Amino acid sequence: MTGTGPGEHAAGVAGGSPPPSGRVPAARDLRLVLPTLALFLVTAATVGMRPAAAAALGVVLLMSAVIAVVWSTTNGAASGIDRTALGVLAMACALGATGAGVQAARSHALAAHPLMSLAGARTGVEAVVTGFDRPVRSGGVMVPVRVEVTGSGESARAADLDVVVLARDGWRGLPPGTRVRASVAVLDPLSPGDPPGLRALTAPAVMGEPGLSGRAPAAVRERFRMVSDLALDGEAVGLLPSFVLGDEGGVSTETRDEFRAAGLAHLAAVSGANTTYVVGAVLLAAAALGAGRRGRIVAAVLALGGFVAVVGPEPAVLRAAGTGAIGLAALSAHRTGRPLAALAAVVLLVALLDPATATGAGFVLSVTATAALVLTARSVAVRIRRPWMPGPVADVLAVCVVAHLATLPVLMASGLEAGPWSLPANIAVAPAVPVVTVLGTASAALGPLWEDGAVLLAAACTPALWWLDTVAGVTAALPGSPDLTPG
Known part of the structure; x- marks a missing residue:
């Protein structure tokens, strides 16, 4: 695991000396990851399973956890078996048993609902x-x-x-x-x-x-539609609110079909990547203004709160904000263990509290993008850094590229991608997506306060929106792309 390599110790302590007192080795930060993965897999496997079958699986897993604990306590040291590994196995089985029990209870409650x-x-x-x-x-x-x-x-x-x-x-x-x-x-x-x-x-x-939590985002959406209508022409008028707020009401059926056929329909869903782009841009701006580490953190927190307020505090948005924040934390950390453990904790809570969401494509996309950021964004930023490229620019560019490319396999496996050209289409639009997300979100936030400024920001999205629409149209017309027209 990357968290236990010599480079990680050198990052924290000069000269390769042991970690300071009270600092937890990165390997220990990863102990929650495998049990959370087990919980997720059991949750996914028990979707639609009869309550009795799910409960039986939970009992088997619980017995396995007990056996692992007893074995570790009585025979672990004598037989030379790693007690830590047995502990992780016991925790994985226990969480899997909990997940199966939650699914059994959910299936029972669903079956008993009057609808x-x-x-x-x-x-x-x-x-x-x-x-x-x-x-x-x-x-x-x-x-x-x-x-x-x-x-x-x-x-x-x-x-x-x-x-x-x-x-x-x-x-x-x-x-x-x-x-x-x-x-x-x-x-x-x-x-x-x-x-x-x-x-x-x-x-x-x-x-x-x-209440206010519903009225405020609705007012922002209405104002943003007006701003888009003033700043843009043609299909771009409806596309900008769609990409920024998930508001597809102004997008024609033909354009939606083109984006679906091109494998780009997922761009209209708010995910962890959206929060990453927005907060990453704020971090870049704060660094350019000379803000220190605390100032950048405060700016990032304010941007995250503002994003949730603008888009609306729906469950999907809150989950995207949580996973996106964890991904950005990885860029400022010297090791991947703790951000990865934090991501595992988010997945664990969602899987226990809302199993249907945890196995949904949207949440899996957010988690996949965040995990990729935690594991690879820092190394990618180091590799692409050049003498003429400031460090913050390399960091944000790495976030955009890694988050976008990491989700492509999940999109294809989940069926959200349609046709053989979806992968090159997503790669082609990768540079335009962060531009639309960042400028569009800023425009939506500014709309209720300063309409002219919001119109200017929305108009700046014109080239990126044209490119997105063009790629979707060209890709949908290529041989092998699905025909989504009725009849």
Whole structure:
């Protein structure tokens, strides 16, 4: 492991002397990584598994953990077996058992939810909007909600479940936190272990307005649409809010199909890479202004908080901010162990608290990008540094390149990439993505305060947006690219 090499010790202590008192060797920082990986694998393996089967797997893993502990305590030293390795194995089995138990409980709760027995039927629901709507090919929108009450009158049953509503009239533009009531048709789950979908049969009756955490991002989005319309022309008007805020409402169906066929649709999803680009640019600016280490840290924290405020504190954004912050911490650390352990802790918490999210493509992409930054960004920055290139520029360039390239295999494996040209397409747009993300986010943040400045920043994105749109169009037209047009 890189954290235990001689270079790491030399970075911390001159002359290769032992680490100072109280400093934990990097190898110990990595002890959480393998158990967290075990938890993730068990969580992924038990998706859709029957509760009894998942519980049985949990019992087997728990017994394995007990055996490892007993063996380490009674026979480890006498047989020459590494007690530390047995401890890591015991922790991995214990966390795997916990993950299987959580999945069993989740599957049981899902099966018992009243919506599960209503597939194909109609019912009334009371729900809270949990995120912004996204357009679908049919012309409607997908709205993430948390159903709190199913049915009406004496038949109403209270039980929470996160689902997606397919809707049309009245559902567009509802800020997160809005409480609604509507009549819906319950759709069959797409796959085992998934909750059912809902199709709205009526416009939502608003029962409660959102709080500030929902209204503020909605106002930023509305203002940013106006700024984009003033600064840009053609498809770029809708593309900029899509790339910066995940707001695809202004993007035509044809353009969305081109980006999907080119394997570039993931650019409209807020991920850890977005936070990395934004905070990395702030670190670069702070360093250029002569700020010290503490000043750069304060600037990075403020930028991260501002990014969450602008994009909206949805769960996906908060997870992206967390993983992105860990990745940037690796650039200022002299070893990879502790940032990697911090990333493992984030994965562990998400896998335990929200297994469905932990195995989703978006979270896996953020974790993959962050792990790549932790492991390779510093060495890449050193290799690309030149006499004419300042160190901070090399650091930010390394962050952009590593984060973008590391996620390509995951995109291809998850099916988010379509067609044989997706890999070269993603490599081709790599220089443009950070430009749009950084300048666009700054424009969105400035919009409510200074419209002319926001328009200027948005207009500066024109060349990068043109390049992104051109690459998507050319790639989608190449032989072998999928035809996503209906019919």
